[in-house]
Amino acid sequence: MVVGESGLGKSTLAGKELTTDTPSTVEIQAISADIEENGFGDFINNEECWSPILENIEARFDAFLDQENRVNRKRIVDTRVHACLYFIAPTGHALKPIDVEFMKKLAGRVNLIPVIAKSDTMTEEELKNFKQRILNDISAHKINIYQPPTYENDDPETIQENKEIVSRIPFAVVGADRDIDVGAGRKIRGRKYPWGIIEVDNEDHCDFVKLRQMLIRTHMEELKEFTNEVLYESYRTKKLAELGAKMAKMEAEMKAVFDAKVAEKEAKLRQVEEELLARHREMKEQLAAKNKAKTAVPAKKGFFK
Secondary structure, X not given: OEEOOOOOOHHHHXXXXXXXXXXXXXXXXXXXXXOOOOOOOOOOOOOOOOXXXXXXXXXXXXXXXXXXXXXXXXXXXXXXXXXXXXXXXXXXXXXXXXXXXXXXXXXOOOOEEEEXXXXXXXXXXXXXXXXXXXXXXHHHOOOOOOOOOOOOOOOHHHXXXXXXXXXXXXXXXXXXXXXXXXXXXXXXXXXXXXXXXEEOOOOOOOOHHHHHHHXXXXXXXXXXXXXXXXXXXXXXXHHHHHHHHHHHHXXXXXXXXXXXXXXXXXXXXXXXXXXXXXXXXXXXXXXXXXXXXXXXXXXXXXXXX
């Protein structure tokens, strides 16, 4: 998933750069989601502008949870978002308030990877300072971004490779949607300026190679594992707790309705019982009155000696 303001080259990077030059020995079957909120950050009031993206991520969690709860779970299709590239405008100053708020909202749901867009608009010194300001803001606001893990049993080469990737965060990238002919039948992907050519795949020019390396070659499984074991599990636990609370509330409401119905029925039965007792007393009194009237009738003369 790629997220950020309009015009930062998100579609170029997701659609062109990350899908090319994959080694032929690597076979990848991917389900990707390129979500771009139209006009993100372009309005005066950007309140809740992150909602569509957050809802999309959570909807994918819900779909996965639904598949897990089925009786037949032989084939579960995983459409969860395992990485989100958050594009930061190359202002050279610091994170905007909307960037801070947006990243805080996404951090608990997805592996958040900050990316500086159009880094070729800044000098090397400006870029270095901008990266440090971004990291300071991320630390100050306690935003959890993805940090490639290290393991004790890793070989020295892997440890060094991991350190190099971490040192490039936030990744400074340059977007290019076409190849440039540099002569001798050689073409490169980049951008041509009067003073020279910026190469997308040159690590001295930008961090795209390290970003692609982390996403596709070295940390793909770690991203998926962190999504499944930490982010999804946290969401799942919260969701089931909410469902349990909802079920408990429904059960309490149903019990209250049931108790009310029982009380109403018991009241009606008591009323009917009282009416029957009243009729029984009335009939008994009437019968007693009739018997008393019969015994009070005088005998006729000559009938008895």
